[in-house]
Each structure stands twice: as C-alpha cells, then as structure tokens.
Amino acid sequence: MIVSKLFKKTLLIIIVLFAVIALTTLFSSGWNLYQDLTQEYKSKGTAIARSIAGSSVDTLLNRDVSTVQAMIDQFTEIIGVSYVFVVDAQGELISHTFIPNVPAEILNLQTSRNVEPTDIFIKGRGDFIDISAPIVEGAVGYVHVGMDKGIIMAQLKAAMIRQMYLLSLIFIASVAAAYVLVNRVSQPLNNLTEYSRKLAQHEFTAQVEIHSKDEVGLLAHTMQSMAIELSEVFERYELALKDAIIELQNTLAYLTTVIDHMADGLLVLDIDGIITHVNPALSAMFGMRESDLMGKSCRDIFGDDLAEIVFRSRHDPKAVFTTEIALAESRTGKAVATGIQQEYFPLEGTEKGIGSVVIIRDITSEKEVDRMKTDFISTVSHELRTPLTAVKGFTEIIKMKLEEDILKLVQIHDRKSEKAIMRVRDNITIILSESERLTKLIDDLLDIAKLESGKVEWKTEPVSMAEVISRAQDATSALFEKKGLVFTKTIDDSLPELSGDSDKLMQVVINLLSNAVKFTPAGFVTCAARRSNGEVVVSVIDSGIGISEGNQASIFEKFKQAGDTLTDKPRGTGLGLPICRQIIEHHGGRIWVESRPGKGSVFSFALPLSKVEHAELSASKP
Amino acid sequence: MPKVLIVEDEPLIRLLLEQTLEGLESCGVEVCAADNGIDAVEKIKAERPELVLLDVMMPKMNGFEVCSIVKQQLQLKEVYIIMLTAKGQEQDRLKAIEAGTDEFITKPFSIVEVADRVKAVLKIRM
Structure with missing residues (x-):
C-alpha cells in the first residue's frame, strides 16, 4: 500500500503533537492524582491517628497495653494503613503492629514530638508517610500511623495506565480520522499529479475523475480545460508542422530532381575545397561514381586548374571564374565557379563565404x-x-x-571601233x-x-589617337584627292594616351573617313578628337547626304546600309560599321551617329581612359 | 642569269604569276614553277633560284615547311623568299616570319605590286 507523502507528514505531525499533549496531560494529571491521593491518605492517617489517640487515652493511662494492641491491630486492616505504633511520653514504644520486629528507621521517630506528616523509607518495606497524633497533648504519648506510599503509587499507576489506554484509543482514532481525511484530500491530488504527468507526456486524451467543488476540483477543472486548449494548439502545430515538412520534402525532392536532371555537371564544395555534393551529370562526365567523389579534395580529384578557380571564387564571391577542364573519354568541359555566401548571418551582420559551386558543361561539340x-x-x-x-x-x-x-597596234578607223574600245576599257575597269x-x-x-x-x-599597347588619325588620313588621302573634298582636323594638344590596338583603331578611323568621303558629294570632312569626362571622343564630321533617323539605329548592324539596296546603288559591303562597333566595344567604348538628311553626319566613338591615366590626369589638373 | 621560282598549287594562280613575270624574261630572268612543296624544295636545291614566290596553302608540304627547310635546314640564306599569305590571317604572317621568310605579299595581290617587288629584289630596271 502506497501511503501518500501528505499522510506521512500529517501522521508525523499528529504523533509529535499527540505525544506532547499526551505526555503533558499524563504528567499533570498524574501529579494531581498523586497530590490528591497523598492528601487523602494524610488526612485519612491523621483521622486514624486522632481516633486512636482519643480512644486510647484511658487505656494508656491504665497501661492496658493489650487493649491498645488489639485496637491498633484493627486499624491495620484499613486499606492504606501499613503500620501503627504508640509511644509514651518518654518515647518508649508501648505497642506496635510491626512483625516480626520494629525497623531501625522507626526508632528515630519514637522520640519525635513533631506531629507533621513525615516521609520515611523503611528498608525492605518501602516508602511510607508517617503521621503522628499526640495523646492528651503529648502528655501520655503519641500515636504514629504509617500510610503505605506503595498503594498510592499503585493507584497512580493504575490510573495512568487507564489514561494511557484512553489516549492510545484517541490516538488511533485520530490517526484513522487523519488518514481518511488526508486521503480524501490527497487522492484527488494524486490523481491530479498523475494527470499532469500524463499531460507532460502529451497524453491529452487522459481523464481525471475529480468532481469536488473545492480548490482541488477547481484546479482539476482548470487543468482539464488547459489540456484541451493545449491539445488543440498542439494539434494545430502538428498539422502545420506536417504541412511544412511535406512542403519541405516536396521542395527538396523538386530541387534534387532538378539538380539530378541538369545536363550540366554540378559540383558543390565546402570552404576547405572538399566535395559536398555532385549530380549524376557530373559523375558521368568524369566517369566516376558519386561515392568516389564525395568528401574528397577538389584538387586531388579535378586537378590544379579547377582548384585554382575554386580558390579564387572563395576570395572574390561576387566574381565568376572559368576554366577548361578535361573530362572522361577525351572530352572537354568548361567549369564556371562562383563563391557561395550565406546571405543571412544575423550574429555578425555580414555575409559569410561557405564554399563554392561549380557548373561544368561539356563543350566538346562547341569546341568542335x-x-x-x-x-x-x-x-x-x-x-x-x-x-x-x-x-x-x-x-x-x-x-x-x-x-x-594591242591598242598601240590597232588603228582606230571609225567611231564604232573607238566606241567598242571604250566599252572594253570601261568593262575591264568595272571587272577590276x-x-x-x-x-x-x-x-x-x-x-x-x-x-x-x-x-x-588583340594587341594592348599605348595608343596616341593623334597618330592614329594622322595615319588614317595618309591612308585615305587618295580618296579625298579623287573627290576633291577638303579634309580638316581639330585635335586637342594634350590628348592623353590610350591603351589598345592601334591598328584596329586605325581601321575604324579609316572606315569612318572613307564612309564620309563615299557619302559626301561635295564639301568638307572634319576629324575631331578631344578629351571629355575620362574618355577620348573622336568624331568624323561630313557635309554629306546624311542619314534618316529611321536608318540611324540600324546602320551598325550587319548588311544594313542606309537606303534601299534594290534601287540605290550599293556602295560598300555593309560590314564596315559593324566591324567598327565590334572594335570599339572591345576597347570598352561606344560608337554612335548624329545626322540630319541633307545636312551631313557626325560619326563619333568614345574610348575610356585607363583608370590610372584618368586618376593621374585628374590629379594634375589645376 | 637570275632565276625565279614560282611555287603555287593552283594552276591558274601559277599561270597568272608566270604571265606577270613574262615581261622580265626579256631582261634575262628565267622563270620556273613548282606545284607542290616537295617539288619546290627539290627545285630550289637543284636550281638555286635567286627568288622564290612561295604560296602557303599547298598539299603534301605547305609553304612554311618549305621555307624553314630552305632557310634553316639547308641554310640557303641567299635564296630570297616572298611568301604569299592570305590577308587577315595574322598567325600566318607570324608563322612565315618564324619560318624565316624575307617578306610577304598578301593575297589577293596586285600583279603590278608582285612585278615591282620581284624587280626590286632582282635589282632590275626597266
């Protein structure tokens, strides 16, 4: 049987309290009883002594000792009276009830004139209260009556035992009552404890059977409604969690499927360059199994070139690094590496590189x-x-x-022959x-x-734009002469040097100049070069036929000469300006046209100064 | 008598070059031709021409190989080689220089230019 702790505690308190109360009452009532009994015996003894003294005066005066003896012998039969003796005025023992002899302790009392009760101890007989009464004011003698204290103690003991029985009964009764009471309180508490333990283990279906209307009942009720609410909350969360997990699994499955079905090889590396993920395409490209790749060092498996770009991608996560890599079956791949950053890192407030991702594409056929x-x-x-x-x-x-x-030998006789020779000459010129x-x-x-x-x-060399324009002018001077056009140039004196391919840039200027000549029937062509906002701008200005606004946008596209090729006589390849654009864009510049039909055109290109030059020039400027 | 060797696998171009140099024959220039690289090397070894007009793209042995055999292997430095390279093939020019050519003329060439160059090399005045 499990005794509840509450009951144990209550029992302990009851025992302690009861023991204190019981002992106190026991002692106080024992003491009182003792006092009462002693008093009673004393008065009883005094009465006996006085009665003997009263009735024995004559007898004593007559010295009728045997009568006295008979009388005192009678009194010894009274309960509590242990002995009686009579002494004369001189203290001589006249008669007594001691058998077989008078104890030594009595002899001290024989001569005492004290009439107060005296406690004496007689060896071998016990404790007594000696009460004396004088006979005729002590003139005749004294009567001593010995009341047995043992009887008092025996009575006291009996009374005590009775009281203890009673107390024990009360104790048992109170313990039983406490047990019942405590049980009535602790049983619901135990139930509640068990219930809350079940709740803690998420057994929300558990029931608690407490219907009392006291605090415990209230608590049980509150707990039950709390449990219902909790179970609802948990149910909601569980559902939400299940949904979230399903969604997550779907997303993950989707992503995995996407990655697994990528035509390109995917390689994910951690910050130490260790392979953490590959897709089947990548394994197939290198003819290796996924298990042979996972956890290995990138450098060991894929060599130094790839390791190098992976290393660089980690240190510059914004940039993209590429390299070619040899694949299995003597195929070629192109690897593109970028750094991976953990975007949200709340503790440090900065992005943190966590590795690299490399995409490898089989470019064998592209290369072919x-x-x-x-x-x-x-x-x-x-x-x-x-x-x-x-x-x-x-x-x-x-x-x-x-x-x-031939012609030197042929004599020109008539207009017809002359015309034929002219025609042959013209036609040969056309063929040429x-x-x-x-x-x-x-x-x-x-x-x-x-x-x-x-x-x-491409060459990268210092380029003087003035020199380039001068060379282009030389190359096109014949064209100007042929058409009788005026060429002028306005070039800034302190034009900074550029970095680039001077031959290619000259090709651009020649192209623009020959175009200007081609489309300018009469007038002038000017070439201007100036520095403007960190750029060198070169313009070729002509007073030619101009270009309509609709055509201005398309002339830099291939085979898009201005005008209708079917009706207008084509005068070029239609590739000059696209080539110019490619060259200028390769130098990081731009090329554009401003024109009004009938008024002329301005073709310009701008090339950026290198950053160092720009900075130096800006600094040297006042 | 100065000799000029034309090395060209295309019969028409070879004919064109021959016709271009026809006028020099009156000045005592002997023009001969080869239509492949191997034949060219043989003819250079046998005839020791002063000048070789050497095409690049030829079957069996290309112009670069012929040039390097003549200039480096045979150490025939005195043979003046003009290579006929295609315009816009910058690598070809570099290869030609590496092979040890003396100069090059880009195709399509002007026959006047070819004739002038040959005359200049042979120091002929007409």
Whole structure:
C-alpha cells in the first residue's frame, strides 16, 4: 500500500503533537492524582491517628497495653494503613503492629514530638508517610500511623495506565480520522499529479475523475480545460508542422530532381575545397561514381586548374571564374565557379563565404563547332580568294596587254571601233573595281566572323589617337584627292594616351573617313578628337547626304546600309560599321551617329581612359 | 642569269604569276614553277633560284615547311623568299616570319605590286 507523502507528514505531525499533549496531560494529571491521593491518605492517617489517640487515652493511662494492641491491630486492616505504633511520653514504644520486629528507621521517630506528616523509607518495606497524633497533648504519648506510599503509587499507576489506554484509543482514532481525511484530500491530488504527468507526456486524451467543488476540483477543472486548449494548439502545430515538412520534402525532392536532371555537371564544395555534393551529370562526365567523389579534395580529384578557380571564387564571391577542364573519354568541359555566401548571418551582420559551386558543361561539340568554324573561315578565305586573285590578276594582265600591246597596234578607223574600245576599257575597269569590292567584302566578312568568334588577337599597347588619325588620313588621302573634298582636323594638344590596338583603331578611323568621303558629294570632312569626362571622343564630321533617323539605329548592324539596296546603288559591303562597333566595344567604348538628311553626319566613338591615366590626369589638373 | 621560282598549287594562280613575270624574261630572268612543296624544295636545291614566290596553302608540304627547310635546314640564306599569305590571317604572317621568310605579299595581290617587288629584289630596271 502506497501511503501518500501528505499522510506521512500529517501522521508525523499528529504523533509529535499527540505525544506532547499526551505526555503533558499524563504528567499533570498524574501529579494531581498523586497530590490528591497523598492528601487523602494524610488526612485519612491523621483521622486514624486522632481516633486512636482519643480512644486510647484511658487505656494508656491504665497501661492496658493489650487493649491498645488489639485496637491498633484493627486499624491495620484499613486499606492504606501499613503500620501503627504508640509511644509514651518518654518515647518508649508501648505497642506496635510491626512483625516480626520494629525497623531501625522507626526508632528515630519514637522520640519525635513533631506531629507533621513525615516521609520515611523503611528498608525492605518501602516508602511510607508517617503521621503522628499526640495523646492528651503529648502528655501520655503519641500515636504514629504509617500510610503505605506503595498503594498510592499503585493507584497512580493504575490510573495512568487507564489514561494511557484512553489516549492510545484517541490516538488511533485520530490517526484513522487523519488518514481518511488526508486521503480524501490527497487522492484527488494524486490523481491530479498523475494527470499532469500524463499531460507532460502529451497524453491529452487522459481523464481525471475529480468532481469536488473545492480548490482541488477547481484546479482539476482548470487543468482539464488547459489540456484541451493545449491539445488543440498542439494539434494545430502538428498539422502545420506536417504541412511544412511535406512542403519541405516536396521542395527538396523538386530541387534534387532538378539538380539530378541538369545536363550540366554540378559540383558543390565546402570552404576547405572538399566535395559536398555532385549530380549524376557530373559523375558521368568524369566517369566516376558519386561515392568516389564525395568528401574528397577538389584538387586531388579535378586537378590544379579547377582548384585554382575554386580558390579564387572563395576570395572574390561576387566574381565568376572559368576554366577548361578535361573530362572522361577525351572530352572537354568548361567549369564556371562562383563563391557561395550565406546571405543571412544575423550574429555578425555580414555575409559569410561557405564554399563554392561549380557548373561544368561539356563543350566538346562547341569546341568542335568552333574549330570547324575557324577551319571554314580559312578555307573560305582561301577558296574564294584563289579564283578572285585569278580574276583580278588576269584582268590586270588583260588591261595591261590591251593598253601596251594591242591598242598601240590597232588603228582606230571609225567611231564604232573607238566606241567598242571604250566599252572594253570601261568593262575591264568595272571587272577590276567589282573584284576589288568582292575582295573587300570577303575581307570584311572574315573580319566580322573573327571578331564575333573571338578569334582576333588583340594587341594592348599605348595608343596616341593623334597618330592614329594622322595615319588614317595618309591612308585615305587618295580618296579625298579623287573627290576633291577638303579634309580638316581639330585635335586637342594634350590628348592623353590610350591603351589598345592601334591598328584596329586605325581601321575604324579609316572606315569612318572613307564612309564620309563615299557619302559626301561635295564639301568638307572634319576629324575631331578631344578629351571629355575620362574618355577620348573622336568624331568624323561630313557635309554629306546624311542619314534618316529611321536608318540611324540600324546602320551598325550587319548588311544594313542606309537606303534601299534594290534601287540605290550599293556602295560598300555593309560590314564596315559593324566591324567598327565590334572594335570599339572591345576597347570598352561606344560608337554612335548624329545626322540630319541633307545636312551631313557626325560619326563619333568614345574610348575610356585607363583608370590610372584618368586618376593621374585628374590629379594634375589645376 | 637570275632565276625565279614560282611555287603555287593552283594552276591558274601559277599561270597568272608566270604571265606577270613574262615581261622580265626579256631582261634575262628565267622563270620556273613548282606545284607542290616537295617539288619546290627539290627545285630550289637543284636550281638555286635567286627568288622564290612561295604560296602557303599547298598539299603534301605547305609553304612554311618549305621555307624553314630552305632557310634553316639547308641554310640557303641567299635564296630570297616572298611568301604569299592570305590577308587577315595574322598567325600566318607570324608563322612565315618564324619560318624565316624575307617578306610577304598578301593575297589577293596586285600583279603590278608582285612585278615591282620581284624587280626590286632582282635589282632590275626597266
């Protein structure tokens, strides 16, 4: 049987309290009883002594000792009276009830004139109260009566035992009552404790059977309603959690599927360059199993080139780094590495690099296509140029032979022959100029193809724009002379040097100048160069036919010469300006046109000064 | 008698070059031709021409190889080589310089330019 702690405590308190009360009452009542009994015996003894003294005067005066003896013997039969003796005035023992002899302690009392009760102890007989009464004021003698204290004690003991029985009964009764009472209180508390323990283990369906209307009942009721609310809250949270988990799993599954179905290889590395994730495409690219890659060092598996860009991506997370990498089966891949940053890092308030992600794309076929394109360009270049060289060369020879050998010998007799010779001469000139144009077209086509495919090898050298313009002027002077146009140039004296490819930039200026000449029937062409806001701006200004606004936007696109090619006589390849744009944009600059039909055009390009030069120039400016 | 060797696999271009240099024959210049690199090396070894007009793209052995065999392997420094490179093929020019060419003319060339260059090299005045 489990005794509740509350009951144990109550029991302890009851015992202590009861013991204190019981002992106190026991002692006080015992003491009182003792006092009462002693008093009673004393008065009883006194009465006996006085009665003996009264009735024994005559007898004593007559010295009738046997009568006295008989009388005192009678009194010894009274309960409590232990002994009686009579002494005469001289203290001589006249008669007594001691059997077989008078104890020594009595002899001290024989001569005493004290009539106050005296406690004496007689060896072998016990404690007594000696009460004496004088006979005729002591003139005849004294009567001593010994009251037995043992009887008092015995009575006292009996009374005490009775009281203890009673107290024990009361104790048992009160314990039983306390048990019942405590149980009545503690049982609901125990139930409540058990209930709250179940609640703590999320057993919200548990029931508690307490219907009392006291505090415990109230508490139980409150707990129950709390449990209901809690279970509802938990249920809601559990549902929300389940939904969130499902959503998370779906998202994760979706992401995993996406990553697994990527055509590109995905490689995720931690901050130490250890592989933490790969997708099947990547494993397949390198012909390795995922398990062979996970947890390995990037450098060990993929070599120094990839490790290098991974390293750099970690240190510059905003930038993208690429490299080529050899794949399995002698294929080639292009690896693109970027740093991964944990975007939200509330404790430090800054972004923190946590690794790198590398995308690897199989570019074998692209490279093959690229190679084929390059081959195609050089093949076309050769295959087209060879017949063109023949056409042009033989035409030149024909022209030469015609002029030098044939026409000298032929006599021009009539207008018809003269006209025919003129026609042949003109036609040969047309063949020559058209083959020139075709040559130029092939050159431009190759140029633009190479620019677009990034096959051009760019030089990086200090470029003086004044010198470039001067060289372009020399190269185009024949055109100006032929058309009778005036060329002027206005170039800032302190034009800073640029960094770039001077030959390519000269190609641009030549192109713009020859265009200006081409579209300017009469007037002037000016080339201006100036510095403006960290840039060098070069403009070619003409007083030519101009370009309509609608055409201005498209002239930098391939084969988009202004005007209708079907009705207007085409005067170029339509590739000059696109080539210019490619070259200028490669230098980080821009090219544009401002024009009004009939008034002329201004073609300008701006090239940025390098940062160092810009800073130096700005600093040296007053 | 100065000799000029034309090395060109395209018959028409070879013919064109031959015709271009025809006028020099009156000045005592002997013009001969080869249509591939191997033949060219043989002819250079055998005939020791003063000048070689050397095309780049040829079957069997290209112009760069011919040039480097002549200039570096055979140490025939006195043979003046003009390579005919395609315009816009900058790498070809670099390769030609590496191979040891004396100069180059870009295709498509003007026959007047070719004739002038040949005359200048052979120091012929007409």
